[in-house]
Amino acid sequence: MTYCYNEPTEFLVKENIFSLSGDSFKIKRESDGQVFFKVKGNAFSIKDSKKLLSNDGTELYKMSEKLVSFRDRMYIEDRSTGERVLTVRKKSILHLPVVGGRTVHVWKGGDDEGEPWLEIKGSIMRKNFKLTVLAS
Numbered sequence: 001m002t003y004c005y006n007e008p009t010e011f012l013v014k015e016n017i018f019s020l021s022g023d024s025f026k027i028k029r030e031s032d033g034q035v036f037f038k039v040k041g042n043a044f045s046i047k048d049s050k051k052l053l054s055n056d057g058t059e060l061y062k063m064s065e066k067l068v069s070f071r072d073r074m075y076i077e078d079r080s081t082g083e084r085v086l087t088v089r090k091k092s093i094l095h096l097p098v099v100g101g102r103t104v105h106v107w108k109g110g111d112d113e114g115e116p117w118l119e120i121k122g123s124i125m126r127k128n129f130k131l132t133v134l135a136s
Helices: none
Strands: 013-014 025-029 035-040 050-053 059-064 074-080 083-090 102-108 118-123 128-133
Touching: none
Parallel strands: none
Antiparallel strands: 013 025, 025 035, 035 050, 050 059, 059 074, 074 083, 083 102, 102 118, 118 128
16 A cells, blocks of 8 residues: 555544544545545553554554653654654643643654654644654
């Protein structure tokens, strides 16, 4: 399956509301409804982690949250190598998600030192957000 396009492509996140497994959802291409990724969460786990799967169910990445931190952090690991490929963190300690959303920064690799690679501003819940590449 191709994941890169030469033109803007819109995707939808569809949460499985009736799932007993927890935070599970699908990521579909808006134009034709084709499922590209599935995210599987586990509501009955002590550790907050999710798995990013391809549309055929192959596990691609593991996403885990650092629960005890001044700033929430999420680490994304390549399942084939175990290497941390992205670190995600809120921009500030205080945020008001109800009033206009928040800003999240993404770093390549296993730490959040230096300039972030990507910035996400807005409210994902309201489907009103902007992704900006900050560094190459």
